[in-house]
Amino acid sequence: KPKKLVGFAPEPEEDLREHHKYLEHRKKENSKSNPLGKLPDKLAYLYQGSCREGLAASRSLPPLKTSKNLKLKDIPDRPSRPVKEISIANSRTVMNFHYFEIKFPLPSNMLLVDALYASVSTLDMGKLIRYTYNLSDEKVGLGYNFVGVVSKAGRNYKLSEFAEGTKVFGVVNPALRKGVLQTCIALGPSDYVVAISEEDFSVVEGVEVRFKAVTVDSFAVEDQPETDEPTPPEDDTKPSKLKLHPKASYAIEDVLTPMAKFATFGSLYCRAKQALQTVEKAIQSRRNANVLINGADTCLGFTIMQVLASSLYIRDLLSFHVIAVVQNKNVARIQALISQLGPSNTRRFTIVPFDEVNGDLYLRGEVVPIEYKSTEDFTFDVVQAVLAGHRTPATRSNADPRLDLFVDIIGSRKMFQVSKMLCEIPSLNNEAVLSVFSKEKEPLFMILMKPKSSGCAYVAYRDFHTPEPTYLMDPLSSETKTLLNPWSYGWALGLANLFVSRYNYYEKIELEARSEWLREALQLVRNGELKVVVDKVVDWRNNFRREISRMQATDGCIVFKIETF
Known part of the structure; x- marks a missing residue:
């Protein structure tokens, strides 16, 4: 029987x-109506069958960016502020x-x-001199007093008295x-800053801060004739070849501006308070001071x-x-x-020179040697x-004229550390003197000071062993912090005064500052x-090395105007 062939009819193309x-x-409708279509591609595995295909077809993603190896030059710089300063690597x-x-x-x-002035x-x-060897990369700046305007403030100061734009x-x-001879100073919590109010600025603007004393030229042959006509003032705005260095090109007027006045008295007042605070309790108890x-x-x-x-x-007092x-x-x-x-009778001042007038003839500019008084004459x-x-004759019972405070600024070894008995000096060998001072052989400063129990103090701003009175800087500021000198360490100072010394000794070579002291100085x-001896006001670009060398050779104060940088 022949096999019957079975096949499939051709599919209707139209259907x-x-x-x-x-x-x-149907895919399009599902992609529009399904909320899962809004999910990112990472969740596409949640779709089944046509939903996944519909989501992929409905969303067109941008092409992925290829990773690029960035070089150092492609990285943007961190915002910064350039600063110009006068400094040294070390003292050498x-x-x-x-x-x-x-x-x-x-x-x-x-x-x-x-910074505007320093x-x-x-x-x-x-x-x-402290930084003979500076092992840090940070340079050593100069000066402590500054005045300026706040340009940037940290988050803690945004709403305080030190907001941006404050003087x-x-x-x-x-x-x-860190020093203050900088165009821009970064101040932290350890620095001492006081805001200048508009009232402070207006009051100080009308106050003469610079001490001026009349000096007589020793080479003047005769005085100027007296006339009723006023002498015309000199024009300081024009640069003078006699006053300025030949290479100087930034001449300014030698006048303290209102802002410059605030940069003169801060550190000096703090140094003065360092000495006076050592005897404040004794002053308050006795109500007088010598x-x-x-x-x-x-x-x-x-x-x-x-x-x-x-x-x-x-x-x-x-x-x-x-x-x-x-x-x-x-x-x-x-x-x-x-x-x-x-x-007055209650505010007494006595001047004692430690040298004699040198009667020899010397040319102008020549160094005149100092003729010190003899020990007996100076002691007298x-x-x-x-x-x-x-x-009345001073005795221990009525009024003790001896010293409450001995302040050494220029060195006391030659004049005050010589041991002597007052009875050995004929002019002092009398009852009026010996009834007040000690009869033992002691250094002169110990004879002049009150007993240790009374709270008297010896305050040294220079090395105790400075051989002669001098205003030079280098020999006076030698570092005295050694293991054999406990008075140079704060933690050992009290023990040394209590058990070692016969008098209260304080070394104040290093500056100490406080914000309340600065406010007191501003009020004075x-x-x-309160006035300050200011030698001159100069632009810091005008041969600053010469001006700083003058400060190392003699006592003085110079105000530098800081340029805008």
Whole structure:
């Protein structure tokens, strides 16, 4: 029987096309209505069958970016602020301009101040000697006093008195390498900053901060004839070839502007308070003070005398006696200062030169040697100065004229550390003297000071072993922190004074500052009770090495105008 062949009929083409159209239409509808179609491609595995295909077809993804190896030059720079400063690598290198950058954003507890003026005094030069070897990459700056405007403030200062645009002055942390001869100063929590209000600025603008004393030219043959016509003022705005260095090209007027006045008194007042705070308890208990300043003709000596005579101590001090030991050529300046302080029976000042007038002839500019007084003559003058001003013979029972505070600024070894008995000096061998001072053989400063139990103090701003009175900087600022000198360490100072020394000794070579001291100084300046000896005001681009060398050779203070950088 023949086999029967079975096959499939050909599919109808028309029905097949309609079926595929129906499937495509269904895919589109499902892709629009299904909420899973909005999910990313990573969740496409959730779709089954046509849903997955519909999602893939409905979404057109951008092409993936190929990874690119970035080079250092392709990375953008971090925002920063360029800074120009005067600094040194260590004390053996030459001082010069250096440049660095301050990176942004600032830490939350920092301020960025655009410096306008900064001052450098002789005592500030001791900072350079500390860094004979500087193992850090950070340069050693110079100066402590600054004034400027806040340009950037950290997050903690945004809503405080130190907001951006505020005028400020202050003292940088003396323990850091940072100086103030910078176009922009980064200030942290350890620095001491005071905001300048509009009232402070307007008051200080009308106050004369610069001390001026009349000096007489020793080479003047005759005085100028007196006339009724006023002398025309000199035009200081024009550069003078006699006053400026031949290479100087940035001449400015030697006048303290209102902003420059705020950069003159901060560190000097803090140094003066370092000495006076050692005897504050004794002053408050006795209501009087006897102070000897060895080097009262220095900028620091001027400041201590003014602070003692100011309204700051008018409640604690009913009377005081200041003995100013100075160089003979500076007696006229000290007398001019004393006349401004208003001496009286309760505010006594006595001047004692430590040298004689040199009668030899010397040419102008030639170094005149100092003729020191003999030990007996100087001792007699100092003892008479201590006893001066007492109405009745001074005894231990009625009024003790001995010193509460001995301040050494220029060195005391030659004049005050010589051991001697007062009875050996014929002019002092009397009952009026021996009834007050010790009869034992002791150094002169110990004979002049009150007992240790009374709270008296010896404050040294220079090395105790400085051989002669001198205003030079290098020999006076030698580092004295050795293992054999416990007085140079704060933690051992109290123990040394308690068990080792027969008197209270304090070394104040390093500057200490406080914000409240700066506010006190500002108030005294506003009252016209505090003035500063300023040698000159110069642009810091005008041969700054010469000006700084002058500060190392003699006592003084220079205000530098900082350029905009």
